[in-house]
Structures are given as C-alpha cells and as structure tokens.
Amino acid sequence: MGETDIQAEKPDLTAPGDDAPVDLDAEFQDSHIQEILDKLDRELVGLKPVKTRIREIAALLLIDRLRRKFELVSETPTLHMCFTGNPGTGKTTVAMRMGEILKRLGYVREGHLVTVTRDDLVGQYIGHTAPKTKEVIKKAMGGVLFIDEAYYLYKPENERDYGAESIEILLQVMENNRDDLVVILAGYKDKMDRFFQSNPGMRSRVAHHIDFPDYSPGELMDIGELMLEEQKYQFSKAGAEAFREYISLRVTLEHFANARSIRNALDRARLRQANRLFAKRGSPLKKADLMTIESEDIRASRVFVEGRLDAKLNEAPEQP
Amino acid sequence: MMTNHGNRLTQGQFSYLPDLSDEQITLQIKYALKNGWAVNIEYTDDPHPRNTYWEMFGNPMFDLKDPAGILMEIKECRKTFPNHYIRVTAFDSTHGWEAPRMSYIVNRPEKEPGFRLTREERGGRTQGYTIQSYASDRPEGERY
Ligand SMILES: Nc1ncnc2c1ncn2[C@@H]1O[C@H](COP(=O)(O)OP(=O)(O)OP(=O)(O)O)[C@@H](O)[C@H]1O
Numbered sequence A: 001m002g003e004t005d006i007q008a009e010k011p012d013l014t015a016p017g018d019d020a021p022v023d024l025d026a027e028f029q030d031s032h033i034q035e036i037l038d039k040l041d042r043e044l045v046g047l048k049p050v051k052t053r054i055r056e057i058a059a060l061l062l063i064d065r066l067r068r069k070f071e072l073v074s075e076t077p078t079l080h081m082c083f084t085g086n087p088g089t090g091k092t093t094v095a096m097r098m099g100e101i102l103k104r105l106g107y108v109r110e111g112h113l114v115t116v117t118r119d120d121l122v123g124q125y126i127g128h129t130a131p132k133t134k135e136v137i138k139k140a141m142g143g144v145l146f147i148d149e150a151y152y153l154y155k156p157e158n159e160r161d162y163g164a165e166s167i168e169i170l171l172q173v174m175e176n177n178r179d180d181l182v183v184i185l186a187g188y189k190d191k192m193d194r195f196f197q198s199n200p201g202m203r204s205r206v207a208h209h210i211d212f213p214d215y216s217p218g219e220l221m222d223i224g225e226l227m228l229e230e231q232k233y234q235f236s237k238a239g240a241e242a243f244r245e246y247i248s249l250r251v252t253l254e255h256f257a258n259a260r261s262i263r264n265a266l267d268r269a270r271l272r273q274a275n276r277l278f279a280k281r282g283s284p285l286k287k288a289d290l291m292t293i294e295s296e297d298i299r300a301s302r303v304f305v306e307g308r309l310d311a312k313l314n315e316a317p318e319q320p
Numbered sequence B: 001m002m003t004n005h006g007n008r009l010t011q012g013q014f015s016y017l018p019d020l021s022d023e024q025i026t027l028q029i030k031y032a033l034k035n036g037w038a039v040n041i042e043y044t045d046d047p048h049p050r051n052t053y054w055e056m057f058g059n060p061m062f063d064l065k066d067p068a069g070i071l072m073e074i075k076e077c078r079k080t081f082p083n084h085y086i087r088v089t090a091f092d093s094t095h096g097w098e099a100p101r102m103s104y105i106v107n108r109p110e111k112e113p114g115f116r117l118t119r120e121e122r123g124g125r126t127q128g129y130t131i132q133s134y135a136s137d138r139p140e141g142e143r144y
C-alpha cells in the first residue's frame, strides 16, 4: 500500500513521456497472471463464461496498472462481484482463486478469503449486529469477503430485522474501502435477482455479475476423472463406463448438486472399493488394485439398484 | 516536568518521538499482525502512569490479516474520544509470554497540562512524593 501511494502523490520524475513505448508484454509477464489463468483452465473443467470474465478483469487491472505508470489517474475500479448458480457449480472454488488473482495484480494486499453467511453478520438483539458485521469486515480486509446466500441478509417480511443494519454497513464499506477489500455475493439466481431488486444500493455497487452454468454430463465426467487423479485413483475401463451411466441417472434425481454430487459419489465408490479389497484379503494385491475404481464399486449404488439415492450420505441435502 | 517540553505524556513505545502518522501506525500494526499478536485499542482520560488498565474500545481483534481494519477502528475511536489518550497494544498469547508486546499512543488531548508534584513531610524528616495530573482534578469525561 504505502509505497505506491507515496509515489502517486509526489511528482514522479521518472514517469515516462507521452511517446514512451508501453511494454504491455513485460507487465503481463511480471504479474505471472498467465500461470494462474492456466492453472484455472487446468484445474477447473468447463465454466467458459466464468473464465472469460476473469480474463477480462485481469486485463482491466493490468491496463490500470500500466496507466498508473503514466500517471493517468482514474478511480480504482470497483471489483465487487456477484456469483449466481446452482449448488456445486464452483462458486466457492472460483472465489478462492479470485483472491489469488487479485493479489497477483496488486489489487488486494493479502488475497485471503473469508466466507460468511447471514449468521456471521447479523446479531440477535439490538446493538449486536454492527460489531458483528464490522468484525467480519476487519477480518476480510486485505482480501475477499465471500457472502454465501446473501439474500438471507434481507428479510422483507420482517421490517425490524437486523439484516438491514448489516447491509447498511456493508454498503458503506463497499463504497469507502474499495482499496481494502473485495466483496463477492453468492447464491441462486432467482433469489439473488429479487434481493437486488429490493436493495438497489447493493446492485449498484456490484460491478460484475457472473452466472455459473450447470455442468453437462460430459463435463461432470471430466470433473470426476480430475478429482480421482488428484487423489491418485483411476477408473478401470468398465468403471469409467459405469460412472458415465451413473451420471446420466444421477442428474435426474433430486438434490443434484453438480460437481459436489460427483465428489460425494466418488467418496462412496472409494468406500466400496476399500471394502471389496478387504473382503478379498489373502489374495495378492498390487499397487494398481489400490488405485483402481472398478465398475462394481459404482454399480452397487442405489441409483442403479433402485433408481434412488444412496442412504445415509444422501438423506440430508448434500453438504460441502 | 521541566525536562518534558509541552508536558507530553511519555508512556509506551515511540513516546519521545513526534506523533506517529497513520502510515507509520499502519506499519507498526503490520509488524504485530506478522507476529500473530492480537491488537487492541484502548482509551483513557486518566494519564497517571500507574493507571495501567485503560478502557477497551471494542473487542480485541484476533485473526486479522491486514492493518486496514484496525486503522478504521482507531479512526472510529478518535471520532468518539477526540480528547482522550488512545493507545494500541499488541498482545502475545503464546505460552510463556501471555503479555502485551507492544503499546503506543496514537491519540492525545490537544492540551496536556502535565502533573503536579506534591511533597509530604513525614515523621523522622522523611519526605514522601506523589504526582497528580492537573487534568484529573475534574471528573472523568470532562478532563480535557
Ligand atoms: N469446474 C470444476 N472442476 C473441478 N472441480 C470442480 C469444479 N466445480 C466445482 N468443483 C468441485 O466441486 C465441489 C463443489 O464446488 P463449490 O463448493 O465451489 O460449489 P458452490 O457453487 O460453492 O456450491 P454451493 O452453492 O452449494 O455453495 C468442490 O469440491 C470443487 O472442488
């Protein structure tokens, strides 16, 4: 913070002239932003519109940085965002990356993510809300404040709800502390739209609305394989075939939560694989056996057997 | 007090230096956060050196990554108590320390009248000394 501020204030004798060449490339290399964008591409399947928007924001901030070198002063761009999409579409995951990206571009100082919901912000009695909200804001400073299911902050049916007080404080900080933190609101699209309708102040402070689409079955398969790879597992050929079928059945059932359902299904498959190997103990076991998810580990799921969800893990709506 | 020009209260770190700017305060807070110390803001209008327990302004601030939030609270505290002493302390909770590691004044009253030295004759020609702030003659909250 300090150093750049000081430079901006006194006349900078080293500021390049009007005709000095602009080395966009060097600046780009310098920020190592490509590494992050590549990593994003590699580790997150699909999400085309999201990745495009992140690229655009990165370009904006990079140009902003260059402009400042030429003393072309403009206001710090507003970067508060809204992520909408169904459960498990990667909103939290992308928010975490956002912190890292903004840090690389020198837009936030620390780049950490503080995730909160209504309960962390809104108090139980008069005088409880303001300190609570402020405490969260202080923790998020230098990084990203991620407010999940932000619309629960506003309860129109109860006009004395303390949520309004919290929104009021957030609005102030979003306006006055743009250099100190970036706020990302997240939630389902329709509820979020209604929230913005009743809170125009919030709407006007959010510069980027990014919608996270549901994943196609093909993308879900890729996500599954990526997740296995990260945990040093793999599908056998028949296993992969079974999982493909599993996906096509699973997407039609209730409580489907995109990538999170995939993660949960794989966790259960690992459980079955372990049991299968354990039942065969005595027979020789190779490293490949420890790594491989077979067709039967998938097909034992109730989704196949009875056309409904597996017990226990799925009785409650899927949790992160 | 003849040696203390302007009767400036000299307690804690940096107190013989000119007042710290907000930028310098920010750097000091950064140092505390880097060490994992919890930063507190405290205020008082009783400047007696034995008055070690000042009022806390809000809760201690744990788990912060960045000084901006603390500076925001300092400004808030200055707005509420423009004519009080305000100090920032950094508390180290690690076992064996469990004590403040930093403490410095970030706000002081515009006029600091200083301290009166009172001498007391005692038996056997001994002499007792005590100091009292001129400001603390007035009730709490009306001192500066
Ligand atoms: N595109 C993707 N590629 C790989 N893994 C993904 C992708 N999207 C999500 N995941 C994984 O799916 C899981 C759920 O994602 P995440 O928690 O980001 O979803 P969310 O949109 O925040 O859901 P919710 O609305 O329920 O909070 C995570 O474990 C994440 O790693």
Ligand SMILES: [Mg+2]
Pocket: A091, A092, A093, A148, A320
């Ligand atoms: Mg989430």
